[in-house]
Amino acid sequence: MEDLFGGAAPYYAKYRPRYGDPAIQHLAMTFGQGSTVLDLGCGPGTIAIPLAGRVGRVLAVDPDEEMLAEGRRLAGATGNIRWIKGDSTTLHDLPAFDHVVMGRSFHWMDRRAVLADLDELLPPRGVVALVGPTREDPQEPWEPVMRRVREAFGVNTFTASSSFQATGEHHDDVLATSPFSVLDRAHYEEHLPYDLDAVIGLQLSYSYSAPARLGDRRRAFVETARRELLAANPSGRWERTAVTEVLTARRPPRSP
Template sequence: MKDLFGGAAPYYARYRADYGDQAIEHLATTFGPDSSILDLGCGPGTVAIPLAGRVREVTAADPDEEMLAEGRRLAANIPNIRWLRGDSTMLREFPPFDHVVMGRSFHWMDRRTVLAELDELLPPDGVVALAGPTRDPGEEPWEPAMRRVREEFGLGAMTATNSWEATGEHPHDVLATSSFSDLSSIMYERRLVYDLEAVIGLQLSYSYSSPARLGDRLEAFTDVARKALLASNPSGRWEYVTETEVLAARRAPA
């Protein structure tokens, strides 16, 4: 996984939508102010950075050094985040933690193995929290145009082996059959606005169209994407409503 997002980190940090203040506040309330949190698959700190001011400490772990470097840069003045290179196969090597949060990283993991290991590592009241799109997020308004561009460049969407799309198992389904089967969920809705450069930057944040994957076709890709997007929407401005789900999973009461 560490090579999937080559060159994507600055685009990921700038153009990927964050989870919003309400979602972060909900996570902080769920964990408690004196808690130590593992943000597993942290990327450039999308959760770790806003969460750090609301909990005791955050260990932000990711296999991609470029993502960690971007996170360290953005969090230069935040003292209670520990940035570590590592992935879900290294849980026992991380400092102790009270709770764990995962964003979109969960679908890249061997999810059942990770949950079984977390059952051994988390304290009795430990929470496994997921933050991300809802079960049926809908299509972004620029996606039809970008789909045609990706097809032109032979860039099929890269689907994680253990993802909902590949297995048919939504995270709810996986958690419900794990030790963390006591589930609570809340949705937060927001209206987002993207301009042309933001839509193009967003494409470069994805594993299937990262700068590393495009290589020497990067400039051609962005040129074709810009023309296709403006042809589909000359205003160069897109609005859409997005929903973020925060899912908290606890061990079922005995």
Template sequence: MNPYMVPSMDDLFGGAAPYYARYRPRHAGAAIERLATAFGPDATVLDLGCGPGTIAIPLARHVREVLAVDPDAGMLAEGERLAADVPNIRWIKGDSTALRALPPFGHVVMGRSFHWMDRRAVLADLDELLPPGGVVALAGPSRHDDSEEPWEPAMRRLREEFGVNTLTASDSYQATGEHHDDVLVTSPFRDLEVTCFTERLTYGVEEIVGLQLSYSYSTPARLGDRLAAFTEAARRELLALNPSGTWRLRTVTEVLLARRPVTEPPPRSPARTTPRS
């Protein structure tokens, strides 16, 4: 693949699935429980842009069924492998443009996938498809935690050196300046509730190198035959930055629950709760 070409959604994460599953931070257990409480034990939940099941697999233990949908066959295969003992997940190849082709669902959750979609079009479709009381949930890094990982400047320079610069979705915050909750408060799902969950995680050199290979802009498919050179260079850069090879970071996961308002009050800012450690 030409490293300067922006891949299609079908191969956006080419070769990244095992790295995504192993090295992307897991959502805090309390965050999954918050989602489960909002959906209820009898729910069928659509995990849209499920990747390798980062949310779908732990959530499935709390609900009736999860429809795990992703355009990347590698992500689905990795998720199915990891969830061999979880019977109530259906792995489906699809994307946000074909929601009407999916089996019925009562709620939808999206992890780090919503920014790749035409957000307003997806919310309009969900307004037609979700039953009364249906929840649109987002789970991911908090928009109010703008801190950059201490290794990111070095890794960004390395990506630029290898010609695999950051990919930006056309409707993302980076492209439009509109955060997800800015979009949601002008949608049918304008009643917002946000809870934040704080964890402290430890990263080593191999975890950080693995993270790079899980990102859309530096997947194994984009690096091609330069993969080994990239990973070796990344290790050198990281150890030069921190010879101990260990970083301990505070991370904040935000769970945003969006519902249709019972009445029609003016749009309001999301209610926020104190981050939990």
């Protein structure tokens, strides 16, 4: 599988906002205490780590070794997570699981193929949960500046699986026409402060402007970003309200 996040893992772990306790608690309540949960596209354990103590066991699966290594490091002694190198095409190789969560990772997959596999693998009451920003999330306050900088370095292209790019279909519509068509959603708001390092670190956490994409232009990128951001906002401080959506999808109840 292509190296999508080359060198991004430490920046991802440090600078991407967490989802916040209420969102994690919502997932824990949905899945139930004794359940085995697959976190597919787990990254550095953004969901797996805070969820682990609240469910029976988490299978944390990702194709990126660096992300898994960062997850293992952050999880420390958290015992009930199993870190597995794998991806959306290897679901049949995994130990059995009761539910699935995907945090900002579904767009990397052939979504219909994944849902067809999950229909074979999940028990009747198995839940598919998607976690991420809402469709209506307002633009980050530094984004006009950073977009210009990324464009100047030729690293501004949003990336996703070829099937996502082909149709651009929203996750809701893919789920609604799948076996997991009963949808329910909740939103959780969090107010977040950012400084200059956090805004720049965030850029290095994105697949399209990850360190591997920048190569030996990384230092110039960071210096340009710093200069342009401070020119636009000399305080070097920003705030934003992040809204996390937890979208759960279940199979329709069987008619008697």
